[in-house]
Amino acid sequence: MTNKLKYFLFSVFFLFLSFSLFLYHFHGIKALSFFDLLFFTLMLFLSNNITALDHSINQISMSIVLPFLFPIMAEFEPFQAAVIALIGTCNLKKREKGFIWYKFLFNRMMIFITAGAASLCFRIVLGHTNTPVLAFLAATIIYFILNNGLVYLVIKSSGGSQNISFSYFTQLIKIVFISFFLGTVLYHGFLKFGKPVFLSALLFVYIIKDFLYAKIKMLNSITQLTESFLKIIDLKDHYTEGHCERVARYTETLCTAMGIKRTKAEQIVNIARIHDIGKINVSDEILKSSSSLTAEEYNEIKKHSLFGYQLLKNIDLMNNGLDILLHHHEHYDGKGYPEGKKGTDIPFGSRILAVCDAFDVMTYGRTYKPAMSKEEIIQELERCSSRQFDPIIAGKMIELINKGVFDDIFRAGRYKAGIS
Ligand SMILES: [Fe+2]
Ligand SMILES: [Fe+2]
Incomplete structure (x- = not known):
């Protein structure tokens, strides 16, 4: 671990600690049943894990996790929403390089900060406008700015470089709107039909996962074929x-x-x-x-x-x-x-x-x-x-x-x- 990375992780830890104290102190926690806590955490956990296909569609899976966070942001206080997000987004996927403790900790702190900030933003905008749709939009934007900003900083601190091109931004804006749209639909479905909506959404995600997977497999095959052809041309x-x-x-x-x-x-x-x-x-x-x-x-x-x-x-x-x-x-x-x-x-x-x-x-x-x-x-x-x-x-x-x-x-x- 480089010194730069150590300082960065320490800063994130400091931010995490002060932010969690702030949320706990100023917004407190709402009484909630153990069943509710378990249910929402489990739904988030399943949404995160059944959509985590492989590295290449991280962004797609991200857009599926955030919509599941919408009803949680609306139901719970920011501190609680952040804790649910912290636990619910743990990933079961096997890492190629094995378990790296600081990466795990960084990811947990990052999701706490982003989900907590998004949830806080939701509360503030809702308090001022009384319009949940506007509040969700603001929360989505905050979530993506923080999420991408922190990932960008950690990549830079670990000596890597990340290309931020125009297409990266257009892709990101698309994901923001997809997440916002799906989240709003899920939230209104939840208001009308209650918890079963989560189960049907999970089932839906599980079904489309196969379509997404087939598409990614095809894209990977094209890349592999192209690389093989490139090797042939270079050898020749x-x-x-x-x-x-x-x-x-x-x-x-x-x-x-x-x-x-x-x-x-x-x-x-x-x-x-x-x-x-x-x-x-x-x-x-x-x-x-x-x-x-x-x-x-x-x-x-x-x-x-x-x-x-x-x-x-x-x-x-x-x-x-x-x-x-x-x-x-x-x-x-x-x-x-x-x-x-x-x-x-x-x-x-x-x-x-x-x-x-x-x-x-x-x-x-x-x-x-x-x-x-x-x-x-x-x-x-x-x-x-x-x-x-x-x-x-x-x-x-x-x-x-x-x-x-x-x-x-x-x-x-x-x-x-x-x-x-
Ligand atoms: Fe030619
Ligand atoms: Fe040529």
């Missing part, structure tokens, strides 16, 4: 190792800068990661040739986009947006391959991919040509704009290069080292 062509992965990264940056919708951008990035899979059908001699290619050899290489397309088109999990792969070597002026498509007839994703693909070739060089400098790359992109590349996309790429977005790549020194 050592010199360009990491090329597809890098092109995917540039594609993501460019799509974000151009304001492309998340689902479309994801599709283009996924294709970018395997765009040269067809090269497994090109002979090693041609791929590793250090001299300029003969016309015949070049024709051989040109077949890779069509071959990649044919290879993947019958795999249901992989054939989404394959036309992007098929046309990634088309030129804006119609002089590319395999079909000589022109201008906006070329799929948008292929036009993005073409710029990023060329950018990687220029920054890393090839066996037959050396890496280029930042200035040379800008000049080359300008020169090929409207010829090889879509002028708007090339212009955006130049803008990003000028802004220094890719400076770490230039600093990596491929060009300066004279690697060719």
